Amino acid sequence: MMSCMAHNKRSKAAEAGQLCRTVQTHQMVKGHRLQEEKHETADMENERTPLVTTIRVERTDPRYRSFPHSTFRRFCTIALCCILILAIIGFAIPYAVLQPHRRHHHGHSHGQIDGLHASGWPQSEGLAFDDLKEILLSTPDEEQARTWSQYYTSGPHLAGKNLSQALWTRDVWQAAGVKSDIVAYDVYINYPAGHRLALLQKKKDGHKIKFECSLEEDVIDDDPTTSLQTRIPTFHGYSASGNVTASYVYVNFGTYQDYEDLRARNISLEGKIALAKYGRNFRGLKVKRAQELGMVGVVMYSDPQEDGEMTELNGYKPYPEGPARNPSAVQRGSTQFLSMLPGDPTTPGYPSKPGVPRTDGNLSLPCIPSLPISYRDALPLLKALNGHGPKADSFNKYWQGGGLSHKGIDYNIGPTPSDLVLNLVNEQDYEITPLWNVIGIINGTIADEVIVLGNHRDAWIAGGAGDPNSGSAALNEVIRSFGVALSRGWKPLRTIVFASWDGEEYGLVGSTEWVEEYVPWLSASTIAYLNVDVGARGSHFQAAASPLLNDLIYNVTSLVPSPNTTVPGQTVYDTWFSKDIRTMGSGSDFTAFQDFAGIASLDIGFGAGPKDAVYHYHSNYDSFRWMDTQGDKTWEYHTTITKIWALLAAKLSEMPVLPVSAETYAKGLEKYIKSVKVGASQSSVTDDFSFVALEKAANNLTSHAADFDVYTKSLTAELGEGVPWWKFWQKLKLWYAVRKANMKYKLLERQFLYADGLDGRDWFKHVVFAPGRWTGYAGATFPGLVEGFEDNDLKKVKKWEGIVLKCLENATKLLSN
Numbered sequence: 130m131m132s133c134m135a136h137n138k139r140s141k142a143a144e145a146g147q148l149c150r151t152v153q154t155h156q157m158v159k160g161h162r163l164q165e166e167k168h169e170t171a172d173m174e175n176e177r178t179p180l181v182t183t184i185r186v187e188r189t190d191p192r193y194r195s196f197p198h199s200t201f202r203r204f205c206t207i208a209l210c211c212i213l214i215l216a217i218i219g220f221a222i223p224y225a226v227l228q229p230h231r232r233h234h235h236g237h238s239h240g241q242i243d244g245l246h247a248s249g250w251p252q253s254e255g256l257a258f259d260d261l262k263e264i265l266l267s268t269p270d271e272e273q274a275r276t277w278s279q280y281y282t283s284g285p286h287l288a289g290k291n292l293s294q295a296l297w298t299r300d301v302w303q304a305a306g307v308k309s310d311i312v313a314y315d316v317y318i319n320y321p322a323g324h325r326l327a328l329l330q331k332k333k334d335g336h337k338i339k340f341e342c343s344l345e346e347d348v349i350d351d352d353p354t355t356s357l358q359t360r361i362p363t364f365h366g367y368s369a370s371g372n373v374t375a376s377y378v379y380v381n382f383g384t385y386q387d388y389e390d391l392r393a394r395n396i397s398l399e400g401k402i403a404l405a406k407y408g409r410n411f412r413g414l415k416v417k418r419a420q421e422l423g424m425v426g427v428v429m430y431s432d433p434q435e436d437g438e439m440t441e442l443n444g445y446k447p448y449p450e451g452p453a454r455n456p457s458a459v460q461r462g463s464t465q466f467l468s469m470l471p472g473d474p475t476t477p478g479y480p481s482k483p484g485v486p487r488t489d490g491n492l493s494l495p496c497i498p499s500l501p502i503s504y505r506d507a508l509p510l511l512k513a514l515n516g517h518g519p520k521a522d523s524f525n526k527y528w529q530g531g532g533l534s535h536k537g538i539d540y541n542i543g544p545t546p547s548d549l550v551l552n553l554v555n556e557q558d559y560e561i562t563p564l565w566n567v568i569g570i571i572n573g574t575i576a577d578e579v580i581v582l583g584n585h586r587d588a589w590i591a592g593g594a595g596d597p598n599s600g601s602a603a604l605n606e607v608i609r610s611f612g613v614a615l616s617r618g619w620k621p622l623r624t625i626v627f628a629s630w631d632g633e634e635y636g637l638v639g640s641t642e643w644v645e646e647y648v649p650w651l652s653a654s655t656i657a658y659l660n661v662d663v664g665a666r667g668s669h670f671q672a673a674a675s676p677l678l679n680d681l682i683y684n685v686t687s688l689v690p691s692p693n694t695t696v697p698g699q700t701v702y703d704t705w706f707s708k709d710i711r712t713m714g715s716g717s718d719f720t721a722f723q724d725f726a727g728i729a730s731l732d733i734g735f736g737a738g739p740k741d742a743v744y745h746y747h748s749n750y751d752s753f754r755w756m757d758t759q760g761d762k763t764w765e766y767h768t769t770i771t772k773i774w775a776l777l778a779a780k781l782s783e784m785p786v787l788p789v790s791a792e793t794y795a796k797g798l799e800k801y802i803k804s805v806k807v808g809a810s811q812s813s814v815t816d817d818f819s820f821v822a823l824e825k826a827a828n829n830l831t832s833h834a835a836d837f838d839v840y841t842k843s844l845t846a847e848l849g850e851g852v853p854w855w856k857f858w859q860k861l862k863l864w865y866a867v868r869k870a871n872m873k874y875k876l877l878e879r880q881f882l883y884a885d886g887l888d889g890r891d892w893f894k895h896v897v898f899a900p901g902r903w904t905g906y907a908g909a910t911f912p913g914l915v916e917g918f919e920d921n922d923l924k925k926v927k928k929w930e931g932i933v934l935k936c937l938e939n940a941t942k943l944l945s946n
């Protein structure tokens with residue numbers, strides 16, 4: 130992609146150079162003539178005097194003899210020429226964009242953009258918007274999506290070990306007519322070398338093994354992914370190597386508060402191993418807090434408590450016979466400290482190009498070992514805790530509800546007596562290795578307005594039918610659909626970029642390094658980033674977004690038929706249960722776009738509802754067979770997410786006035802300030818702080834944003850009415866007004882970046898959106914303020930009040946004139 134951009138730049142520069150050279154030549158010719166004239170008058174006769182001399186004859190025509198206004202006339206001629214040139218530049222170029230539809234293939238025409246007559250801005254060369262929409266809704270095909278999924282899930286594709294898939298993806302996109310290339314980075318990454326977890330009874334003459342964890346997922350006969358010779362061991366990405374033997378403590382979910390609760394009850398943690406349940410916060414942060422408290426290792430397991438109704442206890446059979454969790458399922462995953470720094474841990478804020486200087490990575494890498502296990506392996510460890518220390522149900526509500534009570538587990542905290550210990554061995558090979566993003570581009574007419582769509586390709590397991598390859602199959606179908614439009618002569622108004630990221634699972638590595646490399650260009654040009662990670666693993670539509678894009682999500686989901694209708698004709702919007710759009714946290718590839726570059730982003734997919742089969746996240750059972758028999762049997766959720774994704778891109782690319790809402794954005798900020806206020810009531814400094822200035826500034830932004838949206842609607846209406854060609858001046862004015870308005874929408878999100886970043890994690894530049902310090906996935910809004918209150922630090926609160934006020938003011942200014 131960058132090669133064609135560079136090419137564009139080059140050719141423009143070349144044109145400019147040519148222009149300069151032409152001007153120079155003119156001046157040189159003029160200079161030469163002057164010199165000649167001088168020679169004629171000043172030189173005396175010599176041996177080089179020509180034999181035939183030109184004798185200058187004065188004009189005698191009275192009309193020319195004494196023309197007093199010759200200077201004035203020359204001035205007029207030059208002025209007229211200049212006006213003509215300016216008119217050509219100012220009118221003809223915009224006209225090239227404004228020109229009427231050229232329908233190469235269609236007799237019939239709609240000339241409408243969603244009911245809007247758009248003769249004033251028929252941008253989609255070759256296709257009307259309705260024709261494009263029709264292609265995007267009718268091209269995605271269930272059988273084809275199934276085929277893409279089958280390819281991606283047929284073998285392991287860990288980060289940095291999937292070059293053949295990268296090349297294959299590039300070729301698929303090229304075949305669809307989308308210019309594509311591989312963009313590689315050299316990243317610091319680990320691969321599993323060995324592991325062991327055993328419960329030991331200390332005896333006088335050494336240790337007796339009480340239980341040896343299998344650390345393996347069961348092979349299932351009719352699920353070929355589970356028996357591959359090359360299947361990937363259970364391990365944690367970016368985990369520390371180590372061999373520790375110690376007694377252990379049940380730490381619930383290992384959230385910050387869970388550890389605090391244990392300290393409040395004087396449970397000894399130092400020198401112990403933590404046994405934690407998966408869920409509630411990002412796994413790396415379970416390790417981070419354990420490490421800070423002097424613990425020496427962490428073991429994590431998946432408790433059926435997190436599986437809702439679909440449990441064996443409720444009578445459901447486990448996979449493959451039924452929808453419940455297979456007891457041997459293990460959740461792999463990264464233990465990077467995601468809320469501190471995503472991407473390559475050794476190149477914070479800059480791309481991991483070959484040979485770049487590297488840090489030690491300690492800001493985001495754990496130093497104590499950890500292992501993931503199944504609940505079947507966890508049972509003997511939990512059982513060994515019975516009778517030791519207080520019971521979890523004597524703690525607060527967050528400690529209730531363990532899902533293995535029926536298996537004889539009392540959920541005692543421990544610690545285990547000093548003669549009952551765990552031996553935890555984790556061996557990881559760390560290396561610097563290339564990984565490969567695939568980047569495709571469809572160049573639009575307007576070069577500096579860009580939409581980026583992305584999904585990651587790497588997975589923890591050979592399968593990954595849900596995460597991420599339901600998204601990868603959808604992305605290929607999006608590209609195939611746009612390819613059909615291209616083959617019918619379509620050229621988008623704005624540029625569309627597609628990305629198949631590598632290394633997401635380890636810590637959003639491929640996308641982060643790419644954004645870090647291209648941030649100047651992305652910042653100048655990008656309107657929005659549209660992410661799909663898990664495209665389909667159930668029937669419940671889910672979305673997270675910058676509020677700038679909320680209205681667009683509601684609009685587009687109401688155009689796409691739902692695969693799950695009780696009444697014929699229902700759309701995804703109709704069957705979308707909560708209609709709730711979450712705030713942007715982290716945990717997928719939108720993070721660098723939203724939190725580092727200030728680009729409005731969204732993340733969508735179909736997740737599991739209460740009646741859907743348990744999704745075996747990061748386990749061998751997230752396989753093609755599971756998807757084909759339980760996750761998305763008809764593959765309709767794959768094609769539905771494809772349609773939503775493609776239409777989001779098409780609307781952002783084709784609507785003359787960007788289909789975003791500044792007012793919804795500002796109202797979102799008002800809501801977030803309210804929630805900061807609610808949270809602040811717990812803080813000891815809350816009485817010393819007034820929210821009035823923040824509320825006033827946000828309110829002021831909302832009213833300016835509302836006015837701005839009304840104004841841009843009027844521009845859309847004006848475009849809809851159409852301007853006759855002979856009123857070219859008015860047309861030109863309208864074109865510039867639309868360009869300016871879109872520029873403001875584009876830069877609105879950028880106003881909320883703070884160059885120095887958040888306290889203690891300065892890679893995060895957005896003052897509104899960041900992952901919570903201790904949640905990782907879930908978004909913390911206005912993190913600077915929130916953390917100031919959490920830390921009871923009034924100085925910090927005041928600092929962030931000043932920063933946020935400045936951002937609100939800048940945003941208001943941007944939308945004002």
Ligand SMILES: [Zn+2]
Binds near residue numbers: 585596597633662663
């Ligand atoms: Zn994923």
